[in-house]
Amino acid sequence: MKTEIIVHLDLTDCKYLGELHQRIKTTFGFPEYYGENWHAFRDAFITVGLPEKIVIRGEDTLPESLLSEIEKMHAKLDEIKFEVNEYGWEFEYEIV
Helix, strand or coil: CCCCCEEEEECCCCCCHHHHHHHHHHHHCCCCCCCCCHHHHHHHHHHHCCCCEEEEECHHHCCHHHHHHHHHHHHHHHHHHHHHHHCCCCCEEEEC
């Protein structure tokens, strides 16, 4: 029986974009040279591998100033999902 690889990204009470990217970097084990932008976010998964599922917690605690950045993250995750699902790989994300 195969075990699903799930990564939990906790964004609870992030205040700044830099803090958000640092949590992402730590959670996914992105390399030190991670560029802390949404193109680098996508590209970093090539280095560390993509989990089958990402569970995102704490978006409802973020300040309004980060909402457009969260939308960009969702768009990038949707892009990744579309690309890998075309190849028959499993990937999804959930916001709790």
